[in-house]
Amino acid sequence: MNTFGRNFRVQVFGESHGEAIGVVVDGVKAGIPLCKEDFMNDILRRKSGAMGTTPRIESDEPEILSGVFEGHTTGAPIAIIFRNLNARSGDYNALKDVPRPGHADYAASVKFEGFNDPRGGGHFSGRLTLPLVAAGVIAKKQFCSSVGSGLEIKAELKEIGGETNKDRWAALLENTAHEGDSLGGIVECLIAGIPAGLGEPFFDSVESLISHAVFSIPGVRGIEFGDGFAASRMKGSEHNDVFPLTKNGAGGINGGITNGAPIVFRVAFKPTSSIAKTQKTLNVKTGEAVDLNVPGRHDTCFALRTPVIVEAVAAIVLANLI
Numbered sequence: 609m610n611t612f613g614r615n616f617r618v619q620v621f622g623e624s625h626g627e628a629i630g631v632v633v634d635g636v637k638a639g640i641p642l643c644k645e646d647f648m649n650d651i652l653r654r655k656s657g658a659m660g661t662t663p664r665i666e667s668d669e670p671e672i673l674s675g676v677f678e679g680h681t682t683g684a685p686i687a688i689i690f691r692n693l694n695a696r697s698g699d700y701n702a703l704k705d706v707p708r709p710g711h712a713d714y715a716a717s718v719k720f721e722g723f724n725d726p727r728g729g730g731h732f733s734g735r736l737t738l739p740l741v742a743a744g745v746i747a748k749k750q751f752c753s754s755v756g757s758g759l760e761i762k763a764e765l766k767e768i769g770g771e772t773n774k775d776r777w778a779a780l781l782e783n784t785a786h787e788g789d790s791l792g793g794i795v796e797c798l799i800a801g802i803p804a805g806l807g808e809p810f811f812d813s814v815e816s817l818i819s820h821a822v823f824s825i826p827g828v829r830g831i832e833f834g835d836g837f838a839a840s841r842m843k844g845s846e847h848n849d850v851f852p853l854t855k856n857g858a859g860g861i862n863g864g865i866t867n868g869a870p871i872v873f874r875v876a877f878k879p880t881s882s883i884a885k886t887q888k889t890l891n892v893k894t895g896e897a898v899d900l901n902v903p904g905r906h907d908t909c910f911a912l913r914t915p916v917i918v919e920a921v922a923a924i925v926l927a928n929l930i
Contacts, residue, residue, distance in 0.1 A: 612821060616750060616927040618743045622689075624728030624735045625700075630689035631739035633675070633746050635928075638683035640749050642676050644669075647688075647745050653916040654741050660781040660791075660908040666694050666735075670742055688742050692735075700727045700904065705893040708902055710881025714892065734826045734910055737917045744920020747927035754930045758801035761922055763915035766874070767794040785908045788884030792829075793911030796874045797918050799926070802860065804868035806929045813864025814871070817929070821921035822875055827910060830876035834859025875918055877911040 611619040615635050622629030647670045656662045668690055675686030704726060707713035712732040716724045724730055752759050768777050769784070769791035784791050807814040819831050835857040839847045847857045853869050860871035882902045889900045907913070 612824065613924060613928040615929075616747060616924065618740075618747075618924055620736055620739045620743075622692075622736065622739070623725040623730040624733030625692060625695035625730075626725065628689040628691045629736055629739055630687065631743050632685050632687045633743050634685040636675065636681050636683065636686055636746060636750060637753060638681055640681040640746075640753055641679060642672075642681050642686075642746065642749065643679055644672060646749070647742055650741050650745055650916050650920070651738070654738065654913050656907070656913065658912065659778060660785070660912050661910070662907045663905045666690070666692065668738060686746060688739070690738055690742075695728065696904070703902075706889055706891050706898060706900055708882060708900065709887050709889055710878070717892075728904070729826075732826060734907075737825060737914075740825070740924075741916055741920045744916075744923045747920070747923035750927040751923065751930055755801075755803060759926075760800040761797070761919045762800075763795050763797040763918040763922075765793055765911060765915055766796045768909055768911065769793070769879075781908050790880035790883050790907070791909040791911070792827075792877050792879040793909055793914075794874055794876050795911065795915050795918050796872070797915075797922055799860070799871040799922055802866050802868070802871055802926070804866050806926070807861070807863075807865035808929070809864035814861045814866055814925070814929070815864060817925045818871075818873060818922060821925050822873075822918065825875075825914065825917055825921065827877050827880075827914075828875055829878045831873055833861060833871075833873045836874060871922075875914075877914055880907050880910050882906040 610621065611617060617634040619632045651668050655668060657665055671689045673687040673689060675682055675684045711729060713726060716732060748759065748761065766772065769780055771777060771780055815833055822828055822831050835842065835847055839857060849855055849858050856869050856872060859873055860866055860869040882904060884901065887900050888897055891898050
């Protein structure tokens with residue numbers, strides 16, 4: 609479904625080329641200072657326009673419809689919308705019977721019997737991460753109001769297309785765009801200032817909830833905590849965290865519960881599915897294999913815009929647990 613959380617509940621709605629997209633956040637404490645300007649820093653971090661990102665530029669201005677009065681939360685659900693003002697739906701007219709490789713076009717059409725909105729990916733578009741970012745801003749405020757202002761959530765892009773040297777990223781992005789292709793990336797998130805004891809094993813362990821939320825971000829292909837997959841190649845003496853902690857192989861979590869050390873996890877994002885190169889696909893109406901050149905405006909590497917989204921979903925999980 610489109611809702612995540614029990615105590616701090618987030619529901620997203622809208623489609624990429626619809627009238628607007630938005631979020632409803634329920635379970636927010638009354639009296640938290642909140643205004644439109646509080647959202648802008650994180651919204652700008654997600655915004656397109658920089659090298660390697662889509663040329664589709666939207667105002668991304670949040671409209672707070674409910675749950676805030678005279679600059680403070682009221683305790684009622686907070687509803688926020690973002691208008692879609694720069695959609696070019698005509699780019700997708702030719703794609704109704706020709707699903708784009710790597711996208712949800714075919715699967716969504718089957719599931720919803722052809723009634724889904726296919727324009728720009730519809731409800732499956734990366735544009736729906738904007739409401740997640742807005743919910744993350746509220747979540748950070750909620751968490752800090754409960755445990756103090758020591759919380760720090762910092763996500764950073766560590767790798768693009770297998771390249772870890774940031775000085776080489778610009779040339780890599782430029783060359784890949786010239787080829788009509790795309791790149792993926794890896795984002796690392798560190799959460800400091802977390803008290804020990806958060807988490808509800810088995811099924812609501814901290815890793816379970818963060819992973820659940822992270823995989824709601826379109827394009828995620830994997831997640832690992834602490835030493836991650838490398839732990840499988842270590843010995844116990846190498847991986848174990850000794851108290852007081854001299855390393856953090858567990859990523860701040862033992863038995864699904866926070867241990868007081870920073871939570872550390874990494875997220876793998878796939879290359880952008882829509883590329884300028886000619887690809888093969890199936891015309892589902894005629895049953896014939898056809899060549900496809902995807903129209904529209906797309907990121908060479910959408911992972912560039914994801915660190916703030918990863919931070920947002922992590923904050924949502926923490927607000928729900930606290």
